[in-house]
Amino acid sequence: MGLSMYTAGQDVSDLKKHVSAIATFLRGHEWLWRAHVVDFFQAKLWQGVDEQWNSCLRHISVEALLLLPSGVIQEEWPNSLKDFVQTAFQLSLSRAQVDSSSCMSLSGVSQAPIGSVLGQGMSVKKIHEIGILAALIAATAKLNGAKDVIDVGAGQGYLALVLAFEYRLSVIAVDACAHHADVTNKRALRIQKHYDARSRKSQHNSSTYPDVRAPRTVTCRVGVGESPAPLSSLLPAIQESNNLLHVSEDTIVDHGVKSVREAKDCGVVLAGLHACGDLSATMLRTFIECKEVASVINVGCCYNLLSEETSNVDKKTPVLGFPMSEAVANLGLDLGRSARDLACQSADRWKEHHPTKAALTFELHAFRAAFQMVLERYYPETARSSPSVGRLGKSRRRRQARQSAMKPVTTTKESSASSSRCSWDEPSTASQDGDVLSLEHGEESVKVEFQVEDVSDTNGTSGDFEKQAQRFDEYAKAALDRLDLSPLSSSVFHSIWREVAPFKDLVGPFYSLRAVLASVIETYVLLDRLLYVKEQAEKTGAKERITVELVPLFEPSISPRNMAIIAHRSGA
Incomplete structure (x- = not known):
């Protein structure tokens, strides 16, 4: 990454150049960070990704996908893909802990x-x-x-x-x-x-x-x-x-x-x-x-909970959580909820996940995207209410990961196919709590207990398709039941899974690419706050002296949200 911290003496012009570069980069990939996992199959989101990127990433291992947000690339990748990952890495502040002294x-x-x-x-x-x-x-x-x-x-x-x-x-x-x-x-x-x-x-x-x-x-x-x-x-x-x-x-x-x-x-x-x-x-x-x-x-x-209104006409009430600074406000880049959700992701948490646990979570997200097609086709009014889905409970994934810890994770196409993207640190769209899958319907939240089997032994046979189709059938039936929707036959779910199966191995790469942008968006929010303090410090002139710095205080693998803004004031 670029800088590990912004010191008290950092020039405001450097900050403005940094946020401007981030805004330019994010605009170039706006469709990616505004996308959502539930629309992957319904909107055919894989078609928005460069064909060379898809061809390359659909065959890589789960381990390699988990390292993408950390800026790890492979030499044989297309230059455009390498540039994307490296640019994001360079624009992001390093979360590496500094010596507190x-x-x-x-x-x-x-x-x-x-x-x-x-x-x-x-x-x-x-x-x-x-x-x-x-x-x-x-x-x-x-x-x-x-x-x-x-x-x-x-x-x-x-x-x-x-x-x-x-x-x-x-x-x-x-x-x-x-x-x-x-x-x-x-x-x-x-x-x-x-x-x-x-x-x-x-x-x-x-x-x-x-x-x-x-x-x-x-x-x-x-x-x-x-x-x-x-x-x-x-x-x-x-x-x-x-x-x-x-x-x-x-x-x-x-x-x-x-x-x-x-x-x-x-x-x-x-x-x-x-x-x-x-x-x-x-x-x-x-x-x-x-x-x-x-x-x-x-x-x-919790950047996802920040207030952000681009249509605020009352200029006398600058109480938004984002943007705070004039410099970022003048750039006119509206992030929106999806991007602020994404900013809660942590590259350090991604790379530390056990590949088996990641594969389990990836499959669950593929099921959720396929279930959205069920809603769109058979329950359109429910689909329009945008029910959001949480993640499989931590305890079950941990138990399954421990059981499979000694098993090698294959790197075949079919193993990679299980890799729909997981949203470990994305609180608004995916909250992990217990052995359940949470679906929010309107203002109600219902929980669906759903057993996800170990997928580490996938070998790419027709039997694997049948097993996944059966798991999706169980998933969809449980979700419909808890949403009080009329049941559908297994043949409907089997048909939809057969329709999406050729593309399920692109879910993981797609959301790994989105996760590459997480640190960039978080950096944008943090620099906005830092710029706000510096801008206000400049306005005080000789009345008082305000110093401010942005420092990664904690070990990021322990505490991913580790960036501290530290500001002091003293008399003239």
Whole structure:
């Protein structure tokens, strides 16, 4: 990939050239990233791919398909295909983790270990993320003399609790879910007892374990939904809570009583670990608009949930999640939901999947595309409602992958034929949960239990066709039943599968090509946010100095959404 990070001193003109190059590249392949798996057979999407590309990719192994999003090419491929993959790779920011000490904030604060008490309930991924991010936040607070941290989108409070108990910071944990606040408070009581006991044992050396204060929790919707509370309304609440040792809902919402500008000595760090959708944009806007916010550290996710309106006529309400910057807005490239879904894909996750598990998922997506033909022909009104399909449950795929881990995956045409593209990290179109296939119909979500057999022993015989046709028959019947649609005979499903079978080995290559664009689109969204901060920094002139950088903080194989925007402000 091109750059691994954008440093604080990076020139804005370089950023603008980068996003312009991305926009040009994406426009050249727009039909590909706007396509959807369910339309593959119905719309004959393989016909939009260069014939040489199809001829080449339909015969390669599942392993090779899984490496495409990582920019891995083969010498014998057509030059145009190699150029496509390499250009995408070069335009994308590298997700390779950088040394945390290279961040401009991280100096003089060592990473505190997360022990069994604080780490209870955390996954390995969460411990990895919070260990690094908490140290960075603590270093940032020390650098700016900030007194408080607002953990935005705090979830169950894992980050907030580490910041409060290990780094002795004053923390407000903000989340829209009251249950999350309740969980955080209960965990805080248990952890407080542990730290109090540890402090009593070391009472002769009080400096070793000074008094700690549990995070304060706030339940409110920030910047999203109906009548959201502005994030800036929490700033007076911090001042009040420092005086009164509590935060009330009235204090937060009734921000007219005490204006943000009246909140003295309110040096605040805004922090968000995987702040979802527009929440990341809200954090950056709050940093720019509120001088009481000394720093912002944002790791975003869920680009599919970003608001994006190209037809917004009210220019006085620039509250969209994308685009944020003038530079990207002026390029006029509308991404849309399909592209933002695709941006959630991770090349690192693709390349780590076991080929057998990938083949199982590929086949399932071929079934879904074939099932769309059933809907179009026999239930057109249902087809027009665009029912979306999730993925086969993780537990079943993991079990089958373990069972087949010692089996070699053949590289024959027929083995490759099983390779319809999987959407491992695409949350809006495919959510993995349990041993089920989810179909959303209107506003209802129904779940279809469906057994997918191991396909690693496909040998390209007529018997293999019959087995796949039978599995599709079972799939389609279960889906129709749960959608309360009238049943069809097996001969209908067998006929449709026979119609699509000659092209099923092109599903995997097609969606692997789409996945090549995932990192490019994510880079486009991230650079838009970075440009926004830099553009606003330029407008402040000599009034204050704003520095910002974009850094891959985490190991991408552990945490694919690892890019952090880190910004600070200082006086002139």
